[in-house]
Each structure stands twice: as C-alpha cells, then as structure tokens.
Amino acid sequence: xxxxxxxxxxxxxxxxxxxxxxxxxxxxxxxxxxxxxxxxxxxxxxxxxxxxxxxxxxxxxxxxxxxxxxxxxxxxxxxxxxxxxxxxxxxxxxxxxxxxxxxxxxxxxxxxxxxxxxxxxxxxxxxxxxxxxxxxxxxxxxxxxxxxxxxxxxxxxxxxxxxxxxxxxxxxxxxxxxxxxxxxxxxxxxxxxxxxxxxxxxxxxxxxxxx
Amino acid sequence: xxxxxxxxxxxxxxxxxxxxxxxxxxxxxxxxxxxxxxxxxxxxxxxxxxxxxxxxxxxxxxxxxxxxxxxxxxxxxxxxxxxxxxxxxxxxxxxxxxxxxxxxxxxxxxxxxxxxxxxxxxxxxxxxxxxxxxxxxxxxxxxxxxxxxxxxxxxxxxxxxxxxxxxxxxxxxxxxxxxxxxxxxxxxxxxxxxxxxxxxxxxxxxxxxxx
Numbered sequence: 001x002x003x004x005x006x007x008x009x010x011x012x013x014x015x016x017x018x019x020x021x022x023x024x025x026x027x028x029x030x031x032x033x034x035x036x037x038x039x040x041x042x043x044x045x046x047x048x049x050x051x052x053x054x055x056x057x058x059x060x061x062x063x064x065x066x067x068x069x070x071x072x073x074x075x076x077x078x079x080x081x082x083x084x085x086x087x088x089x090x091x092x093x094x095x096x097x098x099x100x101x102x103x104x105x106x107x108x109x110x111x112x113x114x115x116x117x118x119x120x121x122x123x124x125x126x127x128x129x130x131x132x133x134x135x136x137x138x139x140x141x142x143x144x145x146x147x148x149x150x151x152x153x154x155x156x157x158x159x160x161x162x163x164x165x166x167x168x169x170x171x172x173x174x175x176x177x178x179x180x181x182x183x184x185x186x187x188x189x190x191x192x193x194x195x196x197x198x199x200x201x202x203x204x205x206x207x208x209x210x211x
Numbered sequence: 212x213x214x215x216x217x218x219x220x221x222x223x224x225x226x227x228x229x230x231x232x233x234x235x236x237x238x239x240x241x242x243x244x245x246x247x248x249x250x251x252x253x254x255x256x257x258x259x260x261x262x263x264x265x266x267x268x269x270x271x272x273x274x275x276x277x278x279x280x281x282x283x284x285x286x287x288x289x290x291x292x293x294x295x296x297x298x299x300x301x302x303x304x305x306x307x308x309x310x311x312x313x314x315x316x317x318x319x320x321x322x323x324x325x326x327x328x329x330x331x332x333x334x335x336x337x338x339x340x341x342x343x344x345x346x347x348x349x350x351x352x353x354x355x356x357x358x359x360x361x362x363x364x365x366x367x368x369x370x371x372x373x374x375x376x377x378x379x380x381x382x383x384x385x386x387x388x389x390x391x392x393x394x395x396x397x398x399x400x401x402x403x404x405x406x407x408x409x410x411x412x413x414x415x416x417x418x419x420x421x422x
Contacts (some may be wrong), residue, residue, distance in 0.1 A: 122391050122415040140410035144391060166374035180333050199351035204333040
C-alpha cells in the first residue's frame, strides 16, 4: 500500500498562534510529522511526504503546491489506476501526534474499498482507498462528504474507530491530548517549550512556564 | 460484570446552557443516558444507573447524592470484594452519545486488572476494574491520576482506544460529533430541536433554526 502524508510547509498550524511563535509552530509541525512517519515505518510501510514546498525528511518527497484536495486527488489518480487498485493508497495527516503503529496497521489492514478514520469536528484524519473512482474533498464536513462520495461510486466502506487517530492537533486545547497521551517528539517539544497540564475549575488546560 | 452508569439528575450538562434551555438539557441528558443503556444491554450486560436523585429508567437505580468519585468508590467497594473481583465492575459515563455495543463489548472483554477508556481533555470516560484496591478520583486529569492509582496498587493496565467512547458530550462543539456520528435518541433530539451542521470558514459548527 502506498502511504502518503500531506504536509504544509508554509505557515503550518496557524490556529496555535496564540501559544506558539511562527518558528515554534514550524518546529512543532515538523516534530509531529516525524512522529507520524516513524509510526508508519513501524508498520512495515514506506511513507512518502506530499509537501506544498521543499522539506527535509528522510523519506521520498513529492512537491505539489496546489490546495490539499487537488494534490491528494492527483496522487489517487496516479496510484489507483488499473495497477494500483489492488494494493491501494492510504493518506495519513501529518498532525496525528498520537498515532502509533497499532492503529495505523489496523487502518492499512482493514478490508473495504475505502476505509475511513474520522477526526474530531467532522474531519477525515486518514483513509485507505482501493477503489479507482474515489476522490477527496477536504472542505467542510469532509467525513460525511467522503462517505457520500464512497456511496455514489458504489464503494464498500469501513471505519476505524480510534481516539488516537481521531486526534489531529490544530488548537491549543489539542495540546492537552499530546501532553496526556503522547510519547514522541511532539510531546518532547511541548515539554521542552515549558508546557504542562493545569487543572482549573475542574477542567484541564495547558499552561506555559516563563522562559 | 457489573455495569454502572452514573447520572446526575439535577442541572445536568450546564456547559450547554448557551445552546439549550434547562429543560432541554435535562431531556438531552436523558436521551444520551437511554442510548448508553441500550448499547450496554446490547452487549448482553444488565446496566444499573447510579443516580444523584430519583430518575425514571427501565433498569435498577441506585441513588447516592454524594459527589461522583465518592459514589463510584462506594460501588467499587461493594462489588470488588472477595466475591466481585473475578467478574469485575465497569463504569460507563452517561454522556457517551456515540457509544455502540462493539466498543463497549471490547471494554468489557479486554483483559487487565483495570481497563481504561480515555476521554478528551484528560478524562476517564469508562473503565473496567477487577482489582479490589482500585478507586477513582475524577477531579482534574483523571486519566493520568487513575493510571497512577493503578500503578500504585500493582494493577495490570489495558487501554481501549476508541474515538466513539472518547467522545463525552459536554460542550456545544461536542454536538457536532453527535450530529455527525450519532444514530440514536440523542441525535434525534438535536435534529428535532432544529440543530444542523454548518461549515463556516472551513470549520464545522452547529447552527439552530428558528422555532
């Protein structure tokens, strides 16, 4: 199975701008990418990065500066033709900081023309496709839209139910999950940057120590 | 296995007060409770409700008006003695509106002295305990605290990784998950109340029609 990890090289993770500087956001995004690539590799698959611009990583890079949906659809077109359908293509987002090989292996092994991993807020955090007509549209409630697309092309659908893979890291509250459940570079980055968990009024948030 | 579903009968779901009236919040909380009870029953287990006050439900009710941790610990004490340890006690929160029998059966069947289902934000959405010394403390980052408790009593720990069970419904953004992935009474309640999904600036939120 081809495993593709899309990665935005310019201004990544803008919704974290309240808690991380632009440089920090780039470093944090890179740390999450490396964690995801390592987890994919540990399943026995060789990931490729689909980047919007040049990026250093110890895996093959495909550069495509078009919007995410277009760039992913170009990859699906290239690899889900007559030859690619049997093994399939998986697309795994680069900000799944809690991903471990166990859940990714489940995604890659699950049967179905299209296998979805829903993310919080109606997103599609990962999928595996073996149907030549499947395509993506990440705008809006992409999980529901992708299910509609799968139905329209007559594809069998499976869903992998995983808290870890449902957790994409976009906003400050998501950092709680990384601090709580992570054990890779992304968590190390946050700890080194002074972040810790704090309980305020019974709710768990993050706090950052003065540097 | 004893399966206990704690339920607050007074002023439930206060963090939804921006989008639901007090009466609606009570009805919505009841709808979620019924969904959870039905999912537990479908696993072949007979749930009991641990309520802070009188509640109508077609299952045995235990009333205990103490704070959640105290009430749950009293149940653990009662059922994890010499006789109860073998089969164990499971505690499943009443606001897991996306729970289905598949994930709950996994929780009940998973081996381990204590089996945790983490929730978003450091919570413990469900657990199964077979160790006589296990106790709960739901304040703060309860998932990490519960893991510490398990370690201190020498209990083997397992974790069930489930997006559905990690989703407890506390805040307006959580309603997106119910509308997207639910298929029970809780979703019906929201649809009947006029809620639908809305995409604003690429992010998915809820909107409510005028009544």
